[in-house]
Amino acid sequence: MTAQPDTARDGIPRERDLLLALTRNRQDRFSQIARAGLEALGDAIQIVDSRGEELFANERLRELQKEVDRDQLAELMDADAEATCRSRTEWELDGSGRVLECVTAPLKDSLGARVGRILVLRDLTAERAGERLQDELISIVSHELRTPLVSTLGFTNVLLRDGGLAGETRQAVETIRDETVRVLRIVDNLLHFRRSGDGFSRHPSRFDLSDMIDEQVVIFRTTAVRHDVRFERPEEPLEVEADREWMTQVLTNLLTNAVKYSPAGGTIAIAGERRDGHIRVSVRDEGLGIPEDQRDKVFEKFSRVETPETEEIEGIGLGLALCREILADHEGTIDFESAVGHGSTFWFDLPAA
Ligand code: ADP
Secondary structure, eight states: OOOOOOHHHHHHHHHHHHHHHHHHHHHHHHHHHHHHHHHHSSSEEEEEETTSOEEEEOHHHHHHHHHSOHHHHHHHHHTTTTOSSOEEEEEEOTTTOOEEEEEEEEEEOTTSOEEEEEEEEEEOHHHHHHHHHHHHHHHHIIIIIIHHHHHHHHHHHHHHHHSOOOHHHHHHHHHHHHHHHHHHHHHHHHHHTOOSSTTOOOOEEEEEHHHHHHHHHHHHHHHOTTEEEEEOOOSSOOEEEEEHHHHHHHHHHHHHHHHHTOTTOEEEEEEEEEETTEEEEEEEOOSOOOOGGGGGGTTSTTOOOOOTTGGGSOOOSOHHHHHHHHHHHTTOEEEEEEETTTEEEEEEEEEBO
């Protein structure tokens, strides 16, 4: 009788071998993909084990090692060697002016034990140079554009007050004034985004927001002739400790928007109240409103709501982004509610003084 192969005994090891080979194959494939991914990223990446021995370095890191002074780079890479959590440092390398950002994080195994760390270096030189250029440009705008605009505004106001103008001439001068105010607001909004240099610091003082609102109401009433701008001054003072100039900028932006985005006119109601520990100022209009699906973007820089009605209305999408930054700088917040075709209410909260 010929011996039959023992399929039960022979089959099991074969299946196990196949499974092992398959798993190994998958692991190889995965590590190939992971490597390709780390190479494809534009950043320089290094992975070291817990003794600091290099396990992986991508091509970009090798290039950087050739381009940058080795000692400086080594110092940069060792700086956070002991960091037990994710850390980020920015370095300006001596001499070359090169700016590198270094992010490092410990690597842990599935049981949470530290097995090494990953280090990511990003070249921020071009980005920082762009920011510097932007700062310089805004500085030029500030000095070369703002000063003549302010005097144009001053002289047109003198002409309107004392010039005895009437009819079309008066209308023409009023248009000059309104357009000057509009451009001045854009310049002022742009100015705030300059991150360094003079004229940008915060000068906090203690004041009653109602006084500031009263002043702005007078100004807006002269220009927003189709709107009924109202403010019922509350009995209690709305005292805050803030930079008055920047707070004026916030209110001006909200009022400008309330006017701009209610082209048919209507009431613009400003209210102020004290609520547990903070002061809330709101500006309500009866204008176009903001569609639900576009609400997320109104506080983003250079972002505008796109509807057929807003297409005709001029703006660059900086006003609300600026308001949000100013308020964040003052530990305040800004928000709104809106109904299309009925109007919007924007409000901001500031800690009470
Ligand atoms: P800009 O008015 O220059 O476009 P803002 O940052 O002030 O920029 O506003 C962003 C967008 O939010 C505007 O383009 C506008 O579509 C919308 N918006 C702001 N305020 C109002 C408002 N009161 N009513 C309706 N839409 C508004």
